[in-house]
Amino acid sequence: MSGNSNRIKSKLSAIFKRYVNGEASAEEERFVERFYQQVGDQKENADINFDHLEQEIKQTIDNQISSKNKVIKLSYSPYIRLAACLLLVCTAVFVIFRMSGSDSSSKSLQTTGIAKENPILSIGAEKSYPLDEEVQDSSAYRIIDDQKVFLLSALAEEIADDAPRKITNPTKKVFTFLLDDGSQVWLNAHSSIEFMSSFNKTERMVHVSGEVSLDVAKREQDGKPMPFFVKTPLQTVEVLGTQFSMNTQEAGEESVVLLEGKIRLKHNKYNTSVVLTPNQKAFLSPSNNRILVASADENNKVRAWRKGLFYFEGEQVADVMKELAQWYEQPIQVDQTVQELPITGMISRYEQLMDVLEIMEMTNNITFVEKKGVIYVTAND
Template sequence: MQLSDWHQKYLLSILKKYEAGQASPAEVRFIESYMDSLDDLDNGSDNIEDSSGLQDDIKAELLKSIRQPDGKRTEKPFTKTMQLPYRRRMRVWAAAAAIALLLAGAGMYWWLQHAMGAGSPVLAARADIAPGGNGAVLHLSDGSTLVLDSAGNGTVAVQGKVKVVKENGMIKYQGTTSEEVYNEVTTDKGRQWRMVLPDGSGVWLNAASSIRYPLSFNGKERIVDITGEVYFEVVHNEKQPFKVRVGKHVIEDIGTAFNINAYADEPVMKTTLVEGLIRVNGTLMKPGEQAQVGVGQVQVTVNKVDNPADAMAWINGQLSLESNNLQALLRKIARWYNIEIKIEGTLPETGFIGMIDRNVYLSDVIKALTVYGVNARLENRTLIVSAK
């Protein structure tokens, strides 16, 4: 599987920022942690000759892996580490595991699995939890509901002159009505869904999210209401502006692709503009910017983001680890894996970077957390998290 263009650019941007001295604290910590382990290796190895070229090997493998399809990667990178003492070898493998997280290709994850071995604090297979998947519930205008993931292809509902059609794992609308009636699509934790609104605009719903919309946009404006996280690709119409309401907040499209993260358990609502123009509570945004609004506030703070594609990683099948807050990352994990989180003690104040495949089991995510000094164990469907 060849990494996508946006993903390759993301990986290379981190390396270039570090080299130019412009990396974030989390990115610096990420790069230097494995460099430190290599320095320790050189200072304490029983075989200096074997360790002297390891740093160059890792750098070469990192750059090669970014550009190579999974099927062409070597089966056993860094075989020199196998000649080193066990404790030193595991420190180097921990660093290599962090690089594997950065690469984020599904085929690269074996690197981390080989590195950790059977004695690592990971979940037993019988206690593992599968990732989320596609699924949603359609709430019809008459109050009835339909589980979309179990419905077959074709017409799944008829409301007057309007048909709801399921096709290729998503729904779309056929026909129009002059009546002011609404539908709503909701996703539970561990579910996501894609759909096309009656005006042709594309919508992606992340886990624990919803969108409410009319069967036909008949007014001067096209207005929808959402909760949770939703990505939009809007069909622009100057004569009928498209607006998204999130509680008291309003995002107005001006020909746009954008992502809104507005979960009730998050301290701020984040709107990230991928392309086009939008207004958030009247504040104009440009591509590559993110608007943040605190809970109970209306004032908008707009900042340039290094990688706007990170906000839409989830619709590309990736679970972004990009966060300066461990509890925010844990909430994201809880929503996708439909689990509860329990925190024991004080968690480390550290930043996280990288992405992993969104379709991996929970045990693989736990392996990722261990690289950053976080322990986790699963009891029923509760993930208990603590510092190492």
């Protein structure tokens, strides 16, 4: 490798390191955010070892979401591949940095000024509290796996009440918190979880809606394992200590993905049940008494959305666009010629859909056009 490429690699590494540590200058932050727009002008650096640099960058991406070092492969021009890889690193780092940044100034618990962009804790029908680091005391948060995790136990004295608790996430950001038993919960957009004030005292039962992921802590009661139950309209899940994700967003269907451990599913309507082992996915519907089980290695995908990222691995364009259309609530039409084209990669869940599509356009043989509020996906001729 030439001295020139070594200097470029060293400089990029230093900028990214300062960015992650919160030490980057305003100019360096702008560079990280806009780097992919500038790479195309750097073609004179043709002696850079793109494959080696790309491999290291992609390794960094995967290390952010999983201990499994599965390589993300991108294709086409090496300059475009490099730009896309660097951008994906930047966006992943940016999300994680925002979650683990400096603590906000201390503020007491407030019940006023609840905004739509804040997750909300409701106590019965009378009390509501915004769960946001700009409102709550910084001591109510803990850093776990590079994420800021809210501690419900920090509010124990101020919300002492026998009324049911409900946490709702109306935002487009993943909200994660610890229940009183130490179990960690991730609420995706427009998702919620409910539980009684007796949680972790006489029972461990929660009701969930939307897309929710849980890392259940093991607990004992009277010398015996204390079960943990998760209920939805269609199913009841019993666990003793495991990681899994549930999705009730699809109309007429619910699904569960098991990451670790073992869980038992019971269909609430038909009383049929199955036991899931890791890397299995179950599907339930109100019109079918069978619980369908399929193999599904979705560990990286689940862990990615916990971090606020999209993760696609060999997924068809049609399926990818369906997920994006649902997330951004914007219609997307995919041309038949590209519906089965596989897409692999990871990217931040930007506020604007077009930001995501522009990056995907860089690394895939597809293009996007917006007409009258509808996104049309076609082949890039």
